[in-house]
Amino acid sequence: MDMVVERCCGLDVHKDTVVACVRTPGKGGRRDQETRTFGTMTADLLALRDWLCAMDVTLCGMESTGVYWKCVFYVLEDDIECWLLNARHLRNVPGKKTDVKDAEWICQLVEHGLVSPSFVPPKPIRELRDLTRYRKAQIEERGREAQRLDKVLQDAGLKLSSVATDILGKSGRDMLEALVSGTRDPEVLAELARGRLRSKIPMLRRALEGRFSANHALIVSTILAKLDFLEEAIAGLSDNIEVLIGPFEVEVALLDTIPGVDRRIAECLIAEIGVDMDRFSTSARLSSWAGMCPGNNESGGRRRSGRTRKGSKWLAANLAEAAEAAGRSKNTYLGAQFQRLRGRLGHAKARKAVEHSMLVATFHVLDQRVPYADLGADWFQKRRPDAHARRLARQIEALGYRVSIEPAEAA
Numbered sequence: 001m002d003m004v005v006e007r008c009c010g011l012d013v014h015k016d017t018v019v020a021c022v023r024t025p026g027k028g029g030r031r032d033q034e035t036r037t038f039g040t041m042t043a044d045l046l047a048l049r050d051w052l053c054a055m056d057v058t059l060c061g062m063e064s065t066g067v068y069w070k071c072v073f074y075v076l077e078d079d080i081e082c083w084l085l086n087a088r089h090l091r092n093v094p095g096k097k098t099d100v101k102d103a104e105w106i107c108q109l110v111e112h113g114l115v116s117p118s119f120v121p122p123k124p125i126r127e128l129r130d131l132t133r134y135r136k137a138q139i140e141e142r143g144r145e146a147q148r149l150d151k152v153l154q155d156a157g158l159k160l161s162s163v164a165t166d167i168l169g170k171s172g173r174d175m176l177e178a179l180v181s182g183t184r185d186p187e188v189l190a191e192l193a194r195g196r197l198r199s200k201i202p203m204l205r206r207a208l209e210g211r212f213s214a215n216h217a218l219i220v221s222t223i224l225a226k227l228d229f230l231e232e233a234i235a236g237l238s239d240n241i242e243v244l245i246g247p248f249e250v251e252v253a254l255l256d257t258i259p260g261v262d263r264r265i266a267e268c269l270i271a272e273i274g275v276d277m278d279r280f281s282t283s284a285r286l287s288s289w290a291g292m293c294p295g296n297n298e299s300g301g302r303r304r305s306g307r308t309r310k311g312s313k314w315l316a317a318n319l320a321e322a323a324e325a326a327g328r329s330k331n332t333y334l335g336a337q338f339q340r341l342r343g344r345l346g347h348a349k350a351r352k353a354v355e356h357s358m359l360v361a362t363f364h365v366l367d368q369r370v371p372y373a374d375l376g377a378d379w380f381q382k383r384r385p386d387a388h389a390r391r392l393a394r395q396i397e398a399l400g401y402r403v404s405i406e407p408a409e410a411a
Contacts, residue, residue, distance in 0.1 A: 002113075003031075003111055003112065004112055005058065005059045005110055005111050005113065006024070007023075007024050007055065007056050007057050007058050007059075008023055008057060008058070008059045008061070008110045008111050009021065009022045009052055009055075009059070009060040009061070009080075009110075010060075010103045010104065010107030010108070010110055011060060011061065011063075011072060011103060011106065012063065012099045012100075012103040012106065013040075013062050013063060013065050013068050013069050014065070014068060014099070016039065016040055017037055017040065018038045018039070018040060018044075018045070018048060019036075019037050019100055019102070019103040020036050020038065020048060020051075020052070020103060021035045021100070021103035021106070021107040022034050022035075022055050022107070024055060024056070031111075033107075034055075035100055035103060036048075036051065037099075040068070040071060040072070042071075042075070045071065045075040045076075046075065048072075049075055049076055049079055049080070052076070052080055053079055057080055058080070058081060059080070059081050059083065059110060060080050060083070061082075061106050061107070061109070061110040061117075062083070062084060062085065062106070063085055063087050063090055063102075063106060064084050064085065064087055064118060065087070069084060073120065083116075083118075084117060084118045085115050085118065086115075089109075089115050089116075090105070090106060090109065090115070119273075119274075119280075121273075122274070124244070124247070125270070125271060125274045125275075127244055128244045128245060128267070128270065128271040129272065129314075131237055131240055131241050131244065131271075132267055132268045132272075133271070133314050134237060135234055135238065135241065136268065136317065136318075138233050138234050138237065139234060141230060142227060142231070142234070145226055145227050145230065146168060146227070149176075149220065149224075149227075152216055152219050152220055152223070153167070153216075153220075155216070156212040156213065156216045157209075157210030157212075158207065158209075158212060159210075160172065160175065160204075160208065163197075163200050163203045163204055163207045164197060164200075164204075168227070171192060171193045171194045171197045174192040174194075175189050175193075175208065176220060176224060177224070178192060179217065179220065180217045180221045180224070182217075184212060186204075186206070186208040189204070189208045190204035190208060245267050245270070248270050248275055250369075251266075251275045251366060252266045252267060254365050254366070254369065254371055254372075255269055255270070255362060255365060255366070257365070257371040257372040258322075258326075258361055258362065258372045259325070259326045259329045259334050259335070259374070260329060260334065260358065261326075261358070262325075265318055268318040269318060269362055272312055272315040273286065273290075273315065273362070273366075275366055280363070283359070283364065286363050287359055289311065290311040290312060290315055290316070290319075290359055291308045291309045291310050291311025291312075291316065292308065292311065292319070292355055292356045293356060294308055308352075316355075319358060320351065320355060322355075322358055323351045323352075323354040324351065326338070326354055326358060327339070327342075327351060327354055330377075331376070332377060333376060333377065334354050336377040336379065336380060338354050341353050389405050393405055
């Protein structure tokens with residue numbers, strides 16, 4: 001096979017060790033190979049970097065192994081071009097497997113150009129990604145705590161969630177704090193209702209009659225304290241994200257024009273895919289990388305299951321949230337697409353289709369630096385008017401009428 005990279009290195013990364021194999025030109029057209037093992041402490045990684053620089057290595061490939069690759073990648077990236085390689089592309093032939101052989105195999109694949117690098121965003125995007133992902137985790141944890149709170153209330157026989165839409169609203173918090181402080185009288189608790197909830201005071205009196213014990217009070221007070229902590233943590237993370245997202249305000253504003261995408265979702269999209277779409281070159285490649293398009297699995301003329309590949313779970317979660325909102329939007333292409341597919345494919349597949357459309361729109365908005373241009377809710381009718389007319393005619397004929405379709409005369 002042809003040699004593509006003259007001086008390259010393959011790294012087999014583990015939690016405590018890194019095995020490095022370097023291949024360089026030798027005498028008589030041969031290839032020299034040297035393998036060394038380093039630790040993963042910062043001092044050891046700096047020694048690895050110095051050795052690779054001394055060997056004039058121009059390209060270093062490493063397998064994506066959990067989070068262990070990150071510290072190695074970040075130490076080397078400023079001095080040597082580093083490629084993060086998909087583990088699915090590095091499967092060796094069966095036989096004896098050692099760390100040294102893995103490093104040699106990775107080095108040979110890089111040497112002959114048989115692998116391609118995975119997407120690793122630049123440092124500003126990585127820092128933003130760390131914060132948006134952690135904020136997303138805290139938001140999800142807040143939701144879980146709210147569910148635990150309702151579970152405790154149900155155990156105590158209090159049906160507050162059956163009357164109040166939000167048990168953590170102002171009225172709900174007042175009632176919960178009163179319960180924790182020792183108030184058990186349903187009439188007193190119901191009088192704490194505010195706003196439109198006061199019209200439901202008779203129902204609240206019935207819902208707040210239960211067997212709320214001291215044990216329940218302890219658990220509820222702990223949950224409320226944790227919810228307050230999570231709210232404060234989320235607000236602090238959002239403030240720091242506001243600072244890091246500053247250089248990308250133009251991109252955030254452009255993404256905000258897509259139905260279903262608000263500022264928080266726009267921040268998360270930028271954190272996951274960056275703002276430079278040249279890295280993906282086409283929307284199809286971005287969709288494939290994200291696991292938002294079906295795969296091809298055909299053999300002998302028969303098509304088998306084309307399940308989507310696994311992509312970033314963080315990107316998928318944010319797209320799913322945005323697609324749910326876009327599916328409920330009125331007079332938009334995305335809303336019409338969701339409603340059109342839901343009856344035929346079901347909710348989940350229709351949402352996945354909308355997620356794909358939104359990701360394609362995200363690519364073009366970021367690539368061309370233009371706002372989102374909605375095709376309109378009637379796009380599917382205008383795209384193929386003859387087919388739409390025939391479909392309507394079949395529906396009318398199914399009701400027992402005779403229909404003939406003739407084109408209108410041009411004015």
